[in-house]
Amino acid sequence: MIATLIESLHKASEVGLSDTLGRLLLAGLLVWLALEIIRTLLRIRAEHAQSRLALDKLRAQLQETRLRCREAGQAAAGWNGCRKFTVAKKIVECDDVCAFYLKPHDGRSLPPFHPGQYLTFQLDLPGRDKPLIRCYSLSDSPHQKDYYRVTIKKEKAPPDKPDVPHGASSSYFCDIVKEGDILNAKAPTGHFHIDMTKLNPVVLLAGGVGVTPMLSMANAIAASGSKREAWFFFGVRNGREHIHKAELEKLAAEHENIHLQICYSKPAAGDVKGRDYQHEGRVDAELLKQLLPSSNFEYYLCGSGAFMKSLTDGLEAWGVPEKDVHFEAFGPATVKKKAAVPTPEETSHLAKINVTFSRSGKTVRWEPAAENLLEFARSQGVKIDSGCCAGGCGSCLVAIKSGAVDYLKKPDAEPESGSCLTCICRPQKDLTLDA
Ligand SMILES: Cc1cc2nc3c(=O)[nH]c(=O)nc-3n(C[C@H](O)[C@H](O)[C@H](O)COP(=O)(O)OP(=O)(O)OC[C@H]3O[C@@H](n4cnc5c(N)ncnc54)[C@H](O)[C@@H]3O)c2cc1C
Structure with missing residues (x-):
């Protein structure tokens, strides 16, 4: 446009048009230039305002993301105390x-x-x-x-x-x-949990109210949308004890990778085989051998002492490696990992250990057959509070004044330093407890 005007001026002077026409053209050019400059300035101002707005929005989003991250971090870390x-x-x-x-x-x-x-x-x-x-x-x-x-x-x-x-x-x-x-x-x-990052097939074995952690595992597999194969064996006496029956049935009906097998040991009148339960009898290794395509699964167990003992023995006899069998006791352990059973050398070392209960004023020789420090203290008439007897609740925590302990199972939460969870440990050497 500018080039065209300049060219016109040039031409005007060339053809000898009057000065007035030249001046008019020059004035027109100047007005146009001024308008162009104003328009550019206005555009720059609008763009500036727009980018300031965008920056403010970005800052707000960043702040919100930071808050969410902090909240998620706090949430993931759980909370302290109650x-x-x-x-x-x-x-x-x-x-x-x-x-x-x-x-x-x-x-x-x-x-x-x-x-x-x-x-x-x-x-x-x-x-x-x-x-x-x-x-x-x-x-x-x-x-x-x-x-x-x-x-x-x-x-x-x-x-x-x-x-x-x-x-x-x-x-x-x-x-x-x-x-x-x-x-x-x-x-x-708690350490007893399924690894949701893995997709290997699992067998969930539940007896009675021991179904609770298994149901959480099965629900998690279903909700994850994965096709991870899960066999769920649940044993109860009869329909009156069939916990979360409708939820379990819905879970199996909606997810073909979840194979539910219900066992009633003493079906009641009104319980119908094929509708309410699949097998009459207990959940045992024989049933697993009949139904599972192989023993090549990771196994999770929770139930009564007798339930866990029979199944862990049965799985071991079937050749399932100890590392593939995980269990949780809702009370004192009835099944011990091999590492928790003392060897003959350990037994002779343990038999020489003295345990002092300082508040009760008692020093006694440790009995290698004793289950744990809590049971041993009780057998000696020393009172220690207890709760779950599985190392979870912390009720039996006692301060160690001297000596050291060995844990029979890894505590779910690290005990306070200088203390021990007496329900899941035994002395490592001469020991003095504040009890
Ligand atoms: C990790 C873990 C998870 C668990 N999850 C579940 C779960 O999902 N659902 C569930 O229901 N439970 C679960 N439990 C078990 C639960 O923690 C409790 O142990 C259970 O509810 C019993 O506690 P209580 O206080 O009712 O019984 P307590 O008061 O401890 O009594 C236990 C038993 O002793 C009897 N008793 C009371 N006094 C005496 C006496 N003087 N002499 C002899 N016997 C007596 C009682 O009648 C009762 O049968 C879990 C336990 C653990 C360790």
Whole structure:
């Protein structure tokens, strides 16, 4: 455009047009130039304002991402001590078993957990001077982001001791706790969990209320959308004890990689084989051999002492390597990893160890056959608090004044330094405990 005007001026002077025409053209050129400059300046200003807006937006997004990361980091790391949970829903699952849906009282996000892990509750029960501590496995998948679920069976007095009280914590949960109540719980923990980064086939073996960690594992496999093969064997007495029946059936119906096998040891009138259960009898190694294509699976077990003993023995006899068998006891261990059984040399070393309970003023020779320090202390009349007897709840923690201990199983959470979880350890050398 400029070039055209200049050319016109040139031509005008060349053809000898009057000065006036030349001046007019020059003025027109100047006006056009001024307008062009103003327009450019306005455009630059608008662009500047736009990029400032974009920068502000980016800054806000960055801030939000930072906040989310911090929140996710805090969530993933769990929380320290106890956190308050509201009982959002309580469902009676079957005879003496209730499921509790727990939402965080602070309304903030819940940390993910590994399927198989548990919560530790600190219960302030009336008439007790100290909180009662008990562990309960998370029974739903970690993909459920807005609640944790635990499923609790009321532990009745043993048949041979009908006069003793029913289980304190499980009765409290099943009989007293109601929707809207607040409970204190520590963050999910535990080494017994499935590795969700792997896709190898697994066998989940559950007896009674031991189904809770297995259901979490199966739900997690289903929710992950993977085609990981999972065989789920669940043994109960009959339909009245069939915990989470509808949920299990739906899980198997909707996921062809999950093969559910229900065993009733004593079917009740009204229980129908083929509809409610597949096998009459207990879950045992013979059944696994009949149904599994091979022994080449990773196995997860949870159930009564007898259930776990029979299955771990059966799997070992079938040639399943110890490293592929994982188990969790809801109480004192009935099955020991080979490493936990002392060799003859260890036994003779153990037999020379002195254990001193300083507060009780007792020094006694360790008995190599003793299960653990907690049991040994009790057998010597020394009182130590206890809870889960599986190294999870921390109730039996005692300070070590001198000496050292060996753990029979890895503690779920590192005990405070200078202390030991007496329910899962034995002395390594002469030992003095503050008990
Ligand atoms: C890692 C882990 C996960 C667990 N997950 C679950 C789960 O998902 N669901 C579940 O239901 N449980 C689970 N448990 C078990 C749970 O922690 C408790 O051990 C269980 O609920 C019993 O505790 P309680 O306080 O009710 O019974 P307690 O009060 O400890 O009593 C236990 C038994 O002793 C009897 N008893 C009471 N007094 C006496 C006496 N003087 N003499 C003799 N016997 C007596 C009671 O009647 C009862 O049968 C889990 C345990 C662990 C370690």
